[in-house]
Amino acid sequence: MFSKTALLSLTFLSVAYAQQVGTLTAESHPALTVSECSEGGSCTESALSVTLDSNWRWLHTTEGSDNCYTGNEWDATLCPDGETCASSCALDGADYSSTYGITASGAELTLTFVTEGEYSTNIGSRVYLLADESSYQMFNMKNQEFTFDVDVSNLPCGLNGALYFVEMEEDGGLSSYPTNKAGAKYGTGYCDAQCPHDIKFIDGKANSEGWEPSDNDVNAGTGTMGSCCSEMDVWEANSVSSAYTPHTCTVTGQTSCTGTDCGDGDERYDGVCDKDGCDFNSYRMGDTSFYGSGLTVDTDSPFTVVTQFITADNTTSGDLVEIRRLYVQNGKVIENSVAAVDGVPEVNSITEDFCTSQKTAFGDTDSFNERGGLAGMGDAFDRGMVLVMSIWDDHAVNMLWLDSTYPTDSSSPGAARGTCSTDSGKPEDVESESPDASVKYSNIKWGPIGSTYSA
Numbered sequence: 001m002f003s004k005t006a007l008l009s010l011t012f013l014s015v016a017y018a019q020q021v022g023t024l025t026a027e028s029h030p031a032l033t034v035s036e037c038s039e040g041g042s043c044t045e046s047a048l049s050v051t052l053d054s055n056w057r058w059l060h061t062t063e064g065s066d067n068c069y070t071g072n073e074w075d076a077t078l079c080p081d082g083e084t085c086a087s088s089c090a091l092d093g094a095d096y097s098s099t100y101g102i103t104a105s106g107a108e109l110t111l112t113f114v115t116e117g118e119y120s121t122n123i124g125s126r127v128y129l130l131a132d133e134s135s136y137q138m139f140n141m142k143n144q145e146f147t148f149d150v151d152v153s154n155l156p157c158g159l160n161g162a163l164y165f166v167e168m169e170e171d172g173g174l175s176s177y178p179t180n181k182a183g184a185k186y187g188t189g190y191c192d193a194q195c196p197h198d199i200k201f202i203d204g205k206a207n208s209e210g211w212e213p214s215d216n217d218v219n220a221g222t223g224t225m226g227s228c229c230s231e232m233d234v235w236e237a238n239s240v241s242s243a244y245t246p247h248t249c250t251v252t253g254q255t256s257c258t259g260t261d262c263g264d265g266d267e268r269y270d271g272v273c274d275k276d277g278c279d280f281n282s283y284r285m286g287d288t289s290f291y292g293s294g295l296t297v298d299t300d301s302p303f304t305v306v307t308q309f310i311t312a313d314n315t316t317s318g319d320l321v322e323i324r325r326l327y328v329q330n331g332k333v334i335e336n337s338v339a340a341v342d343g344v345p346e347v348n349s350i351t352e353d354f355c356t357s358q359k360t361a362f363g364d365t366d367s368f369n370e371r372g373g374l375a376g377m378g379d380a381f382d383r384g385m386v387l388v389m390s391i392w393d394d395h396a397v398n399m400l401w402l403d404s405t406y407p408t409d410s411s412s413p414g415a416a417r418g419t420c421s422t423d424s425g426k427p428e429d430v431e432s433e434s435p436d437a438s439v440k441y442s443n444i445k446w447g448p449i450g451s452t453y454s455a
């Protein structure tokens with residue numbers, strides 16, 4: 001959602017080594033140490049790295065430095081259609097720290113909200129964990145747990161520091177779509193359960209056809225195509241509220257959509273993905289003193305988030321039946337809050353029963369179970385999912401679905417999600433009032449249940 005204006009000196013111009021990959025800035029992935037643990041709790045560290053999503057990158061002519069996309073619009077001459085655009089335009093390397101506010105040190109990754117760069121102002125970011133220079137790290141979390149430390153103390157109302165899995169292709173679509181020459185190295189191939197239309201390249205083609213610049217985001221717009229896939233939101237949070245949410249789709253792998261399949265607007269429940277998901281937000285589930293500043297999980301200081309993916313038979317091949325959550329802070333294990341909502345069992349994890357009863361209690365459409373539910377989420381893990389970390393603000397509904405009351409005029413069960421004002425979270429406000437907001441993710445670990453944390 002960012003584009004640099006072409007002010008680079010001509011002396012930086014060099015041979016374009018491959019079509020559709022720019023070489024004006026060297027791509028140097030920030031290294032991030034992660035740990036894989038084994039039964040008994042011994043963990044092996046590896047120095048992996050992260051890559052920035054292609055949407056944020058400078059997109060310019062393959063043979064030069066003219067912008068193919070500026071602000072929230074495509075260059076009509078360079079991009080008369082998606083195929084031509086893909087062959088004429090190149091994604092360039094990223095200057096992670098100075099342009100995008102992304103820094104990594106050891107096992108810690110920091111994403112800063114607003115970065116005033118040399119050429120433009122960057123808002124938010126989205127990065128993927130790489131296994132090597134050209135492949136995403138693939139995860140199957142069934143019968144496993146995933147653990148990380150997070151510092152949300154600098155994330156106010158309206159911001160979301162998210163850590164999640166999506167069913168992207170391991171190579172970013174390089175082999176499936178030969179017109180994509182950039183691949184995972186340049187962060188291509190994003191998809192999620194909202195079937196986003198703001199992705200600039202989908203299936204190796206520019207999404208320029210039908211592109212409409214956003215009326216409230218100077219960096220974004222929407223094209224005819226959306227990019228759908230199953231999504232496991234392990235963590236969507238700020239200092240006020242948090243949620244974890246599986247979203248299952250009926251499609252396998254990254255799948256482009258047009259029309260009804262995208263589930264836009266009035267057709268929300270007719271698309272291929274479950275956009276609502278089955279969320280566990282402690283505040284929404286009735287415990288309003290569990291998560292926040294000075295509360296049981298105290299968001300004033302860092303803590304550890306543990307997520308366990310339980311299968312029916314305690315093996316990696318069984319159906320996913322439960323997603324558990326616990327926290328560790330100041331040397332104490334903190335069990336997740338227990339649901340306290342009429343009609344919902346007093347449980348502290350996501351199960352099929354929890355989802356069904358929560359949907360009924362809140363009067364929500366159950367598109368989760370209709371799209372495959374937890375078993376479907378597990379099937380997506382069997383095929384392999386990519387780890388995403390991001391910081392973002394919400395140009396659609398100001399993040400009120402996470403941290404405030406939504407719908408804003410509702411007092412029905414399930415409407416209250418956090419203590420933020422219903423006037424909070426407007427991107428123009430958060431961008432001007434909290435540009436230095438940030439999230440830190442660190443000490444990422446995964447392995448068998450019980451192997452990744454101790455009190």
Ligand SMILES: *[C@@H]1O[C@H](CO)[C@@H](O)[C@H](O)[C@H]1NC(C)=O
Binds near residue numbers: 312313314
């Ligand atoms: C799975 O493991 C739990 C203990 O962690 C046990 O209570 C349960 O009975 C096991 N289930 C099966 C099907 O083996």
